[in-house]
Amino acid sequence: MSTDTKxxxxxxVYVYGxxxxxxxxxxxxxxxxxxxxxxxxVRSGPIAALVSEIPQDAPLGRPEDLSAHAGLLDAAAAxxxxxxxxxxxxxxxxxxxxxxxxxxNRDDFTAALEQLEGKAEFIVKARYDERAxxxxxxxxxxxxxxxxxAIRGKPEDATRNERMALGEQITQAIEAKRAxxxxxxxxxxxxxAVEMAPRQPxxxxxxxxxxxxxxxxxxxELEAVLDELATEWEGRVEVRVLGPLAAYDFVVTRAPx
Numbered sequence: 193m194s195t196d197t198k199x200x201x202x203x204x205v206y207v208y209g210x211x212x213x214x215x216x217x218x219x220x221x222x223x224x225x226x227x228x229x230x231x232x233x234v235r236s237g238p239i240a241a242l243v244s245e246i247p248q249d250a251p252l253g254r255p256e257d258l259s260a261h262a263g264l265l266d267a268a269a270a271x272x273x274x275x276x277x278x279x280x281x282x283x284x285x286x287x288x289x290x291x292x293x294x295x296x297n298r299d300d301f302t303a304a305l306e307q308l309e310g311k312a313e314f315i316v317k318a319r320y321d322e323r324a325x326x327x328x329x330x331x332x333x334x335x336x337x338x339x340x341x342a343i344r345g346k347p348e349d350a351t352r353n354e355r356m357a358l359g360e361q362i363t364q365a366i367e368a369k370r371a372x373x374x375x376x377x378x379x380x381x382x383x384x385a386v387e388m389a390p391r392q393p394x395x396x397x398x399x400x401x402x403x404x405x406x407x408x409x410x411x412x413e414l415e416a417v418l419d420e421l422a423t424e425w426e427g428r429v430e431v432r433v434l435g436p437l438a439a440y441d442f443v444v445t446r447a448p449x
Contacts, residue, residue, distance in 0.1 A: 204282050205234075205289060206252075208242040209265050209438065210275040210301050215240060223264055224257040225250060231264060234286045236294035239301050242268065243289065252280055265438035270408065273308035275301060276438040304443055311386060312408050312436030316377055316418065318400035320366070324428045325397065329365040336361055363396070373399045373429065380421060381406075384414045389441045399429045403441035411436065 206224055213235045222228035222244075229244035242264065246252075261279045268274045283289055294301070330336050339358050343351040370393065377400050378388050384406055391401040406414050415433060422431040 202248055203245045204248045204284060205243050205286055206246045207277050207281040207283060207289060207293070208244075208261060209268070209277050210294075210305070211240055211242060211268060211272060212305055213238050213240040215242075215268075215272060217242075221264065222260065224252060224260045226254070226256070228260060234289045234294070236290045237298060239294055239298060239305065241289050241294060242274075243286070246282070252282075262438075266436070269312045269438040270436045273305045273311070274438050275304055275308070275443050276440055308439060308443070310407050310409065311405055311439070313439040313441060314404045314406055314411070314414060314433055314435030315391075315437065316381075316400055316402040316404060316431070316433050317398070318373065318377070318425075318429045318431045319395065320369075320397045320399045320429055321427060322397055325366060325369065325399075326362070328428070329362055329369070333361075333365065336365070366396070370399055374402060377402055377418075377421065380417050381414065384410050384417060387442055391441070400431070404435075405439055405442045408436050 206229070208223065208231070211233070213233075215233060217231060217233065219230075221231040223231045224244065225246050229246055231242055231244045233240040234243050258279060265274055265276045269276075283292070330340060336358065339354060339361070343354045343358065348355065374390055378385075378390075381388065381404060385404045386407065387405040389403040389405075391403055393401050404414070418431055418433055422429075425431065
């Protein structure tokens with residue numbers, strides 16, 4: 193094993209994730225930084241880290257850096273198992289990567305990479321049509337219908353409490369719909385998915401936000417199941433899937449101190 197450790201104190205090493213040591217990178221792969229830095233590997237036995245050199249005083253956090261970090265890991269995950277590190281993992285030099293990250297976690301990383309072989313993460317996102325879900329919620333509850341009718345056409349100031357109560361009850365009803373629809377998607381994907389993890393909604397009208405770990409070779413099956421659901425829910429819910437992606441929701445990779 194050789195790492196060609198840098199001694200230049202003006203630079204540091206940015207770490208993207210962990211991959212099998214036999215990975216072969218294209219020469220034009222670039223990572224974070226302005227200008228973007230070339231990405232290479234630091235190897236130790238059966239595992240390696242995807243890294244690039246950055247100036248020690250380089251500010252991180254630009255949208256371009258976040259996109260470069262995620263894009264690199266997602267592209268890798270489509271081809272090989274990868275254990276992603278969260279954005280912003282920086283160490284002093286390549287030897288620290290070997291000592292503090294790769295060698296210190298070799299058995300755990302090797303086992304995790306074996307479990308991820310041939311798999312990647314997919315994100316299922318679905319969003320309610322605002323008018324459709326409101327009609328559905330109201331049609332399900334005579335109490336909500338009566339409350340809505342009672343305030344219709346009346347001044348907002350005079351019905352403030354009633355409007356707040358209606359809004360809260362509609363929100364609760366949508367939350368119940370979201371739980372049921374998320375379970376519906378999970379049940380439909382049970383034969384395709386290896387593992388699933390619900391995510392917190394990012395919008396009040398979000399119907400489903402589900403992380404799915406699946407074999408990359410079964411991506412077409414996964415998409416076919418979701419296409420069927422999209423057809424079933426047409427006019428009510430819009431469904432889309434993102435992936436293959438790095439398995440952020442299913443692995444936890446400790447960065448070196």
